[in-house]
Amino acid sequence: MTSDSAQQLEISTVPQNDLAVDCHLQVRLKTEGERLLLILPPEAAMPGAASWSDLWQQLKHRLNAGERFWPANSTVHLMAQDRLLDGQKLQAIADALLEVQLQLQRVYTTRRQTAVAAAAAGYSVEQQPPTYSLNQTPSEPAQLLAEPLYLQITVRSGIEIRHPGTIVILGDLNPGGEVVAAGDIFVWGRLRGVAHAGADGNRNCRIMALQMEPTQLRIADAVARAPETPPSQFYPEVAYVTPGGIRIARATDFSKTHLLLNS
Numbered sequence: 142m143t144s145d146s147a148q149q150l151e152i153s154t155v156p157q158n159d160l161a162v163d164c165h166l167q168v169r170l171k172t173e174g175e176r177l178l179l180i181l182p183p184e185a186a187m188p189g190a191a192s193w194s195d196l197w198q199q200l201k202h203r204l205n206a207g208e209r210f211w212p213a214n215s216t217v218h219l220m221a222q223d224r225l226l227d228g229q230k231l232q233a234i235a236d237a238l239l240e241v242q243l244q245l246q247r248v249y250t251t252r253r254q255t256a257v258a259a260a261a262a263g264y265s266v267e268q269q270p271p272t273y274s275l276n277q278t279p280s281e282p283a284q285l286l287a288e289p290l291y292l293q294i295t296v297r298s299g300i301e302i303r304h305p306g307t308i309v310i311l312g313d314l315n316p317g318g319e320v321v322a323a324g325d326i327f328v329w330g331r332l333r334g335v336a337h338a339g340a341d342g343n344r345n346c347r348i349m350a351l352q353m354e355p356t357q358l359r360i361a362d363a364v365a366r367a368p369e370t371p372p373s374q375f376y377p378e379v380a381y382v383t384p385g386g387i388r389i390a391r392a393t394d395f396s397k398t399h400l401l402l403n404s
Contacts, residue, residue, distance in 0.1 A: 168182065168202075178219075179217050180220040197233070214242055226248075253287075260294055266304075269303075270305050286307065295312045297318055301321070302320045307326070313330040314331070319335040319336075335359075338359070344363065352377075358380050363386055363387045381395070
């Protein structure tokens with residue numbers, strides 16, 4: 142007997158004559174705990190990968206066929222997997238969901254281009270390596286980080302960006318926004334939200350911002366909060382881990398004391 146939180150309900154609307162088709166190669170809607178997942182079939186698993194028009198028709202069929210099992214205004218997590226989606230396609234998916242009183246909130250993807258498009262459109266994003274599924278933890282920590290994720294956006298309140306490498310943001314990280322990276326975090330603007338570098342446990346990672354006013358900083362398992370009294374002047378600063386915890390130094394001082402010593 143499973144608990145309510147562990148129960149899963151998959152909404153199946155496959156026509157009778159399609160029962161021989163692998164359901165994992167179809168667009169699916171699935172409840173998982175309190176989440177409603179919209180799952181797109183992976184391109185890698187389909188030799189003749191379905192075109193966007195095919196996926197679009199499947200999506201419309203799933204949303205409009207039969208009885209709906211979701212409460213009005215439910216939020217949706219889009220499991221895009223290795224599908225390449227640009228801003229126009231993401232907007233089309235969001236509009237289709239709105240027509241049935243669903244709201245797209247978060248996008249999971251293994252593609253950097255899709256992650257960039259989703260972040261630019263204002264959705265929370267989690268980019269994950271393609272070597273394991275979205276619901277699994279890899280058996281061993283990844284030795285190589287993913288390519289850096291470059292975003293020219295403002296991370297607004299309620300938005301969360303996750304990436305298995307370094308994240309570079311040309312813009313601000315607002316209060317209520319969160320950025321989580323397995324590598325370093327560089328904010329070419331004001332960092333006023335939550336930044337977590339070295340999320341896989343690497344205490345050598347760093348966080349840098351032109352203006353450091355964080356709600357919270359985390360590097361691996363070390364945590365620091367901003368001082369109650371903000372400084373009168375701001376300079377580009379770097380946060381890094383010392384034996385005594387996270388320390389913040391001016392970028393110019395950090396480069397002299399750390400980068401030159403390691404060169």
